Amino acid sequence: MKSVKNRYAVLFGFGTVLLLLSFLVRTALLIWAFPQSGMHISDLPAIYLKGLVYDIGVALFFTIGYALYLLILPQRLNNTLFNRTFTYTGFFLATMILVFSFFAEFTFWGEYAGRFDFIAVDYLIYTYEVISNINQSYPLPLLIGGVLLFTAFVTWWLSRRGTFRSSFQSNTPFFKRLFTFAVLLGLMLLHIFLVNNTWAEKGKNRYAQELAKAGVYSFVSAYLNNELAYDKYYLMEDEPTAFNRLRNMMQSPDSHYLENGNSIFRSITDTTTRVTPNVIMVTIESFSADFMERFGNTGHITPVLDSIAKQGILFTNMYATGTRTVRGMEALTLAVPPTPGQSIVRRKKNENLYSIGHIFEQAGYESTFFYGGDGYFDNMNKYFGNNGYDITDRLRHKLVDDHITTTRTNIPDSAVQFENAWGVCDEDIYTAAIKSADEKYAAGKPFYDFVMTTSNHRPFTYPAGKIDIPSGTSREGAVKYTDYAIGQFLKKISTKPWYKNTVIIFVADHCASSAGKNEIEISKYHIPAILYNVPNVAPQEINVMCSQIDIYPTLLGMLHWTYNSKLYGRNVLEPGYQPRAMVSTYQKLGYLEPGKLLILSPQQKAECFSWNAAKNEQHAAPMDSALLKNSIATYQTAYSLFRNGGMAK
Template sequence: MFSGKIKPFLYLGIFYLIISLIIRIIFLLHPITTASFGFLEIIKVLSIGLLNDFFVFTIAGSLLAVYFLFLSDCKYNKPYGYIIFGALVLFFLYILLIPNNIFDQYGGSVTEIVLAFVGIKTIFFGLMLFIPSKRIKIRNTLYFITLLQYVLLIIFNAVSEYFFYNEFGVRYNFIAVDYLIYTNEVIGNVMESYPVVPLFSVILISTIAITLFIYKKTKNELLELPDFKQKMVLLGTFIVLFSLSLLGVSSLMQIRSDNVFADEIESNGLPKFYWAFTHNELDYFQFYPQISQQQAEKNFLSQYADPALLRNVVSEQPELKKNVVLISIESLSADFMDHYGGTKKMTPFLDSLADRSMMFTNLYATGNRTVRGLEALTLCIPPTAGESVIKRDDNKNKFTTGSVFRSKGYDVKFLYGGYSYFDNMEDFFSGNGYDIVDRNSFKPEEITFANVWGVADEDMAKKAIQTMNAEARSGKPFFNHWMTVSNHRPFTYPEGKIDIPGDAKSRDGGVKYTDYSLRKFFEMAKKQDWYKNTVFVIIADHCASSAGKTELPADKYRIPAMIFSEGFIQPQKFDKLMSQIDVMPTLFGLLNFSYQSKFLGQDVLKKEFQPKAYIATYQDLGFLKNGHLTIISPVKKVKQYALKLQPSSLAPEFKLYYDEKLIRNPDQKLVNDAVSAYQSTSFWLKHKKLNR
C-alpha cells in the first residue's frame, strides 16, 4: 500500500530524468558547444546533471504530493461534503461578484486564473458529492489530467530549453524572463520561426501517449486511498526530501568551473530561470569585489584629462551643427562583414561604405542584448550587474547623447520599426526627452512587409527619410537614432529583394536584407538637401551569438562600427582597442562640441585616450586591457585571462582574440582597474549622479 503511492512519482521521475539526459547529450554534441570534453568530464557533467534533475523533480513534485494528500472519500460524507461544497460556491461568488477582492490587488490575470481554478474545483467536487456512483471515474479523469499536465510541462520545457540553447548557447537566463514578459512578440517569433503545427503535433501526441502509459500503470493505486496515518508518513518523507532538494539545488548552482559549457549543460534550466526572475538587478556592493569608494573613483577618473565625474569638454575649433543619424543594427557580428574577416559576401553595401568611412576595427559591444547596446550608445557608461538601465524603474532624466544634442538645439528622435514598448524602450527614450517614431507611427499603406518584430527595415528606411525631411524643413539640425529589426529571428523579409528567399528564415538572409535596406536608405538620403550636412554613425547593437568556452569569449563581442560623412570624414581605420561606450564621445569630438560631460566613454582620438573595453553578461563583468580579460562575478569572484591575438588572413588589420588562458595569479593593477570601473558606475547610478 505504502509503496504503491510512490509509483506515480517513480514513473514521472524516471521519465523526467530520461528526457533531461537526452537534452544534455544533445547539448554536448551541439555545434554551438565549442568546448571539448574528456570522458571523465562527460561523466562528471552527466552525474551532476542527474543530481540537479532529481532535486528539481522532487521540488516540482510538491503539487502532486499535495494532490495525493487531499484524496479522500470521507470529505464527501454528511454534513462535511455539503459544508465544503457551500464554502466553494461562496468563494467562487466572492471572486466573481465582489470588486476589488483580495486577488484584484495582484493585478494582471491573477483573478481570472483563480476564478477558473475555483470554478473547476467546485464543479468536480459537486459531481463527486452528488453522484457517488461516478466518483471513481471522475477521480480517475482528474488524475489523468494531472498526469497530462506534468508530462506536457516536462516535454514542453525540454523543447523550450533546446531552442533557447540553440539560440544563446546557455540555459534559461534573464532573456527567458523577458520572453515570459513579452509574450506577444515571443509567441509571434516562435510562430514565424519554426514549423509550429508539426512541432506541437509531435508534442501533443507524445504527451498523450506517455500519459496513457503512466496512467495505466498507476491508476489502480487510486482504488484504495491511504488513511490518515499513511498520509502523514508520506507527507513527512516528502518534506524531508523537499528540504534536502532545496538545499541541493542551491548548492549545485554555486558550482562553477573554467568550462562555461560544462556549467551550463550540467545545470537545470528551471532553477536558473527562477534565479533570473528574482535577481533582475544585482546589488554590486553585496555581490562583487570592492575597494574603497574614494580609491575606486580616483582610479577610474584618472583616465580623463579633467579627472572629475562632471567634466568640461572644450573644443578649440568652432562647433559644427551637422545632422547626425545613428543606426544601430540588430545582431551584426563583426565577421559578417568582409572587412572584418567574413567570407560570405553578406554585406556588400556596408563593406563599400567602410572603405569611405572612419572604420573602427577593434571595437567591443558591452553586452549581448539590444538594451545593452542602446544603453551603451545613449548613456555611454559601462554595463552594470543585472538588467540594463533601460529596463530599470530609475531610467529617466539621465545624462544622454540626446540631452547633449538637445542642448545644442537639435530635434532628437528614436526610430524603431517595432512597438517600442518592447524591452521598455518607449519608457526609457520618452523619459529622456526623445520623440519616438515606431510602428504606431505608420499608416497601413506605408507597410509593405512586417513580422512580429516590426516593419521591414526597408519600410523603416522610407519612414526615416520622411521624418528627416520634415525635421530639415523646420530649420533645426536633427539627431535620429534608428534601431533596425530585420536581422532578428525569424529572419523574414520581402521577396525578390536579395538572392535568398524571404521565407528561408536564414540568418544570412537577415543580414543581407538589412544591408540591402541600408543601401536603399543611403540612396534615398543622397537625394535630400540635408545629406551633405549629415554624419552617419553605423554600429551593431551586439553580436549574433556570445556563446563560447569561457564566461565572456572576447572574440564574440567584437562588432563593426564606422562613421561616414561625405566631404567631412576622411576614410581611415582606427585599430586601437575601444568600447561601444566610446563611439558617441568620439563623434562629439569630431563635431567640436563643447559641453559638460558625465559620459564614462572617451573620445578615442584624444591623446589621453586609454585603450580598453567593457564586456558583460547579466552577472559577469569583464574588462579588456593590455591583452588581458579580467572578469568579476558574484560572489566576489575574480578571474583573469591572458589573450592571444591572431590577424585574420582575409583582413590582416582585424586581429582576433583566439585564445583565453586562465591566469592563476592575476595582475592586481588590472583587477583594481576593473573593480574601479564597475564599482564607480554602480555607485553613481545608485546615487543618481549620472542624471542630468
C-alpha cells in the same frame, strides 16, 4: 513490471519520466555542442552528476503540491471519479508543460547555446512578439501536435504499466503518507538552501556549465534574480577609493571635473570651431563583425558596408558591452558600463538621465527614436520617451500607457511594405526616418536620430525579390538584406538637401550569438562601427581597442564640441587614451585590455585570463592587481551612480 500499490505511485512515475527525459535532452545537447565546445571526456561526470541534482530539484518543485494533496486526501476519496479526474488531468498538464519546455530548450540552445536565462524570462513577458516569432520561424501546429501526442503517449504508457491504478487502489496509511511528504519537503528545502544555479558555473568551460544546468530550474533562477546588487554580490573598494581611481583613469588633457568626490561630471573643452551636423545612428540588430569581408567573411553578404567602411571611419577593434539589444541601447545612449542584472533600459527610475540625447538637446537638436516594432517591447518607449526622445514606432499595444513625456508617432499601414513578428523591414524604418528628417530640415531644426533595425533577427524574413537569398531561409540572407537596405537608404538620402550636413553612424547593438567555450567569449562581442560622412575628417581605420560607449565621445571630439559630460566613454583619438573595453553577461562583468581579461562574478569572485586575440584563446593567468582595481572602479562606480541618482541630468 507492475507498480507497487502506493498512493505516491503517480508522483514517483512522473519524477522518473522527468529524470529520464532530462537525461535524454542533456545528452542530445551534449552531442550537438561537443564538436565546438572544447570539452573533454573528463567534463562528463560533473555535467551528469550536477545535472541530476538539478533535475531532482525540478522534480521536487513540480510535485510538492501534489504530494501535499495526496497527504490530506481522505482514503475514501482515493478511488473516486474526482481523484481519478484530478490526477489524470494534473499529470497530463504537468507532463505537457515539461515536454514543451524540453522542446523549447532545443530552440533556445540553437539561438544562444545555453539554458534558459533572462532572455527567456523577457520572452514570457512579451508574448505577442515571441509567439509571432515562433509561429513564423517554426511549424507551430506540428510542434504543438507533437507535444500533445508525446504527452498522451507518456500518460498512456504509465497507465498501461498500472501506475495510476496502483495509486487509486492503494491504501497507504496516513503516517506513511506523512513520512513520505516530510522526506520530499525536507529534500526540497535542502535543495533551496544548499543548491543554486551558480553551482553549475564553477567549471572553466561555459558549455559544460550550461549542460549541467536544467532549463526549468535556470528559468526560475533568472526570474528570481532579475537584478543583482553589485554591493551585495561583487568585490568592492571603499567608495572614495573607487571613485578616485576612476577619476584618474578618465582624466584627459581637454577635461576638468566640475564636482568633487563621488562624481565624474566634467567639462570637455575644445578650442577649435565647433561643427554641428545632423546625426543619424543606425543601430543594426545582431550584427557581428565577422559578417563583413573586412573581418574575414568570404560570403560577400555585406558589399555595401564593406564599401562605406573604406569611405568612412571604421572602428576595427570595438566591442559590444553585452549580448542583448537593450544592453547595446544602454551603451549607445548613456555611454556607461553594463551593471549586473537587467539593462538600465529595463529598470525603474531610469528617466531624466544624462544621455547622449541630452547633450544634443542642449545644442538645440531634436532627438527621435525609430523602431520598426512596438516600442512597448523591452520598455524601449518608456526609456527613450522619458529621456528626451520623440518616438516613431509600430503601434500595437494601443491600450498601453508608456507614461512618456514626448511625442509618439505611429508608422501607418500605408507606409509598410513588409512586416514580421519584430516589426517592419529595414527599408520601411529608413523611410520613416527620411520622412522625419525632411520635416525637421524644412522647419530649420537640426536632428539627432536613433534608428533601431529589426530585419537581422529570426525568423530572418524580408521583402521578396530584393536579394538572391530567399526570405526566411538563413541568417546570411537576413544579413545580406540588412546590407541591401542600407545601400537603398544611402542612395535615397544622397539626393536630400540635408545630406551633406549629416553624419550617419552604423553600429551593431550586439553580435549574432554569444556562444563559446569560455565564460565570456570575447570574439562574440566584436562588432563593426562606421562613422560615415563626417565633415572634414578623412577616411581611416581606428585600430585601438575600444567599446560601444566610446562612439559619441570620439565623434564629438572630431566635431570639436565643448560640452559637459557624465559619460564613461572616451575619445579614443585623444592623447593618453588607454585601450579597454567592457564585456558582460547578466552576471559576469568582464574588463578587457589588450591581451588581458578580468571577470568579476557573484560571491565576490575575480578571475584573470590572458587572451590571444589572433587565436581567440583564453588561459587562466595570475591575478593582475592593477587590472582588478580598474575593473572594480569601473563597475562599482557605475552601479553606485545609477542607484544614487548620479547619472541624472
